[in-house]
Every structure is written in C-alpha cells, then in structure tokens.
Amino acid sequence: MKTRTLALSLGAFCLLVLAAVFVFYDGSGSPAESTTVKQSPLVRDSSPVIGPENAPVTIVEFFDPSCEGCRAMHPYVKQIQGIYPDKVRLVLRYVLFHKGSEEAVRILETARNQGVYVPVLDAVMKAQPQWHDDAEVKAAWEAAEAAGLDVEKARSQMNSPAIDAIIQQDAADVKKVGITGTPTFYVNGQPLSKLGPQQLYDLVTSEVNALK
Template sequence: MRLQIMTAAAALMALTACSGQSTVKAPDSVDGLTKQQVEAIVKEYLMREPIVLAEAFGELQRREEQQKVAAAENAYKQVKLSADDPVLGRPDAPITIVEFTDYNCGYCKLATNWVLNQVDDRRGDVRVIIKESAVRGSNSEMAAAAALAAQKQGKYREMHVALMKVPANAYTPEIIDQVGKSVGMDVTRMRTDMNSKEVREAVKASISDYEKVGLEGTPSFFINGVYVGGFGEQHLNDIVKQARDKVKT
C-alpha cells in the first residue's frame, strides 16, 4: 500500500512540476507519515527512478500538442476561402489541402515537391489552396505579390514553383523580374498587378488568416480541416490517406 502511495505521489509531483502549475496540495499526513516524510520519500524515489519524470514530461508534451491542434482546427473554421485564392489541382477535388506558406521558409521549399505530387496524383482527388501568408518580412510580401500577379496571367503554378527555387531572403525586384521572365510572364504587367490594391489586399488577407488561426510557423497545412504543423512527409501522407478513406465511405 505504501509503495502504491509513493508511486502515485511521485507521478503526481512529476506532472505538476513539469507543468509549473502545482495545483494539488499535499496532505498533512499519508498512511501515518508526515508531510515532510512523504516529500522526502517522493524525492528519493524520483532521484532513484528519473524515468518517471521523463514519462510525465512526455505525457505533458502530448497533451499540449493535442490542445494546440484542437485550438488551430477550431480557429481555422473562421477562415473563409476566397475564389481568388490560388488553387493547384482539380478545383472540385474532394480532398482540400490548405497550405499557409512563405517564400522565405526553407521547409516550405522542401514541401513544394510533396504538394505537387498530391495534385498530380493520377487519382485527381486532391486540390491545394495556397495561402500566401508572407510573415517573414517585406521581401516575403514582394514574392507573394508576384505569385498572385502571376495568377492573373494564368502562370501561378509556374511562378510559385520558380519562386520556391530561389534561396531564402534572396528576393529583390531584379530577381523577381528574372523569375517572372523565365516562366513567360509579361513583366511590365506583373509589376503593375503586384502594386495593385487588389493584390496587396489579398496578401494582407492571407497574413490575417494566418494570425487569426494562431499559427506559429510555416508551412502549416489543413487537410479537410485537420491541422498539420510543419513539414513531416510521412505524417502528411497519413492524414491524406485518412481523408481519402473518409471520402470513400
């Protein structure tokens, strides 16, 4: 009995210590032992079995991640997809992946091939909506504006992919013009559209959506509403498969 009490007390102390929120008050005595004696026994137990702390911390992290995912998915319900949002793939595909991205994000660049593989899959059941959440400075906004300007010339995919190949933080007006020219754009028209109120407001709207959802980094994905933060290819594949299985049923 005493061992059970000590084990429970140790686990409880570990959890509350890890969270920094010790909300449970220790009793004055336990099984005939004083509070001070129990605390000494618990301390000795934790020193002897530190794995308890590691397990408790792991459980705390798991719970915090669950809360983070739930909060993001709930906030995402407030995001309204616009007909002007760039779409890759079949517009009426049953699986929708919304990607919040930034051209200065290294992991976004790594994720590009995965994104293209989804929309190019022979099943044709995935579309990707890009949210140009340019949160990494003014040259991120400039690159995002260029991509949206390319959409007006029917060159969004080409421009998006080409911009992702440019090293992070290397975007300058000259580089943007070179990339636009390389994908066959009318650069003069592109510049005009980049500076238009419509495009500037579209970039701001995507940034606002990013902030509204409470995202902390890019890329961030919502696959039929299921949140995946960061680029973990296997995890993303698993969520797409789950979405595909639900569509079939």
C-alpha cells in the first residue's frame, strides 16, 4: 500500500480524551535504548532515547509522566515506532508540571540505569490513573517494581547528582524552547502543529518518505 493510516482501536474515544486533557500551563520484545545523541535545546546527550541511535527520523516528546495527554499518546507513539522500526527513534524530555512528576522521572531514570527503562516506562504510564497527582506516586513505584525495577537500589540512587543534572537541564531547555503544555512533539526539529495520533503519524511519514 502506498498510504497507510494508524490502526487505532478506540481512536475516537482517545482523541476525545486528548482534547480534554491536553492542558496548557502559564510559565510553565523492547526497542533499543541509547544515551548518545546530538546536543541541542531539543536533544541532549543525557536524554533517554528509544529506538536505533542513528535513526534518520527523531521524534522529540516533551513529556510529563503525570500528564494524562502523554498517557493517551504513549501507545500511538509506540505504534508509529513499530511501523518504522529502523527509521524512527524517540527522545524523551522531562517536563514537571504536576505533583509527583519529579519522583516519577526519578523512577524512570533509575530504571534507565538498571537497563529496564522501556518496560518500566510502559508500566508507569499504564498505572498512571492510580498515581496521577499523588506526591508519593505509590502506584508508580509498585508498577515499576512489577516491571523489573530493583526498588531498593532505585531509592538509594534516585537523588544522585547525575539524575539531578538531567532534571535541571531539561527544565532549562523547557524554558528555552518555550514549552507551555504537554505532550509537545517535534519531528526532525519540526513542531507538531496540531496534537493527535494521525497528525503525528503523518508528520513522521512525511519525514520517512523524504529519505527516499
């Protein structure tokens, strides 16, 4: 087929969810994981990367793990990567707009250190309704442990200077880029002008087709 649309079960429902929860704030088998990427306000070498390190198409998502819109988009981003497994990588940048978001990010970063970033990310996002805006993010810890995180080790490392530096760099870049809502996507540096699974797929596909 020359054209393809996302196979989105319950797509209309999820778009309604996105419309309801994409909130703007004033002033504010598993893919490979990599940490070596080009430096820019969109992408830092400390940024978590899911997908081939040298993929020609880069999705950058400014992402708050406690954001309901980010949770709604998460499976569609994975689906797009599944359609283009060799051509697309995802770079996540952290945005802390909610209660509990920082601790959830620290869970994710300790998971990255333990080599279980993707399964823990999936589990934490799936469990988000149980810990959303919970300052202690208890259900996020439980989900992460079930996905393979060594919680005792994670709690001992979650406040490390390295993780502090990632959070501080992302906060500075969020301000520099002018991010006011999550999720915010860029594809090869181009902003996604209208949030939606199909719109993201179309922009990624246009970049993939430009490679031919």
